[in-house]
Amino acid sequence: MMEKLSYILLLILQLFTVFAYSYSPNPRSGHLSAFINNKLYFISGSTTLDRAVISNDFFYIDCSMNFNSSINSIPYTSLSNLNGIPSIDVAGSSIVGPYNDIILTFGGIGLNNSYGYQLIYTFDTKSLTWNSLSTYGILPPIRKGVRPVFSYGRLYAFGGFNNINGTPYNSLDMLDIGFNWSNITLSNAPSGRDGYVSALLSNGNILYLGGYISGQTAGLDIVYLYDTNNNLWQNMSTAGTTPESRGYFTSVLSN
Structure with missing residues (x-):
């Protein structure tokens, strides 16, 4: 009797595993990603070359499992049944919260290439809930x-581009722990750009590299550093x- 029960439980577990990891996402670009607790999350993005379709897909790969590069082997799990998933393309994301377990999205393009939507969304990986954040x-x-960076309870958002009015930004905006925005743009800030990469260094500097400036790709021979401790910009030659x-x-x- 116990052997039969064990067999049934094993069969149920196998069926659950097949169901949970049978999800196969559509090809996309402009999506967001975040790595938290061995899970690599993917959010939204455009599923067509002309960027006319922006999804609200939400799924992750469990990187604690063994798998290879075969599409049928990758352990995708869909979370697209959750409420409140944003439909955004070419947005920015950062891992925030006192325990680094919350995904924050910033800006991006909404449906019909619009910008008139919520600025920030958050996803709590513990409670599995999406929320729009009032600031x-x-x-x-x-x-x-924009590639936002979270450091010691503050979110820094630099640059970006608006397709509708053709405006490149070189503003640096900071969101504090009380959800208040302040603009700390300095006269020696880098020129307006989008699509760069950013990284928080151990000394409190934020590194910015590459991207698009007035429609042209930026050279990688110059690294810009923003010092969050002393509120100043530096440009470093490589x-x-x-x-x-x-x-x-x-x-x-x-590291």
């Missing part, structure tokens, strides 16, 4: 191509063989 103070313009200029690429900071 105050000097509200920054909504734009695409050495070695400079890679080709580029925008809308990704980077990973390894």
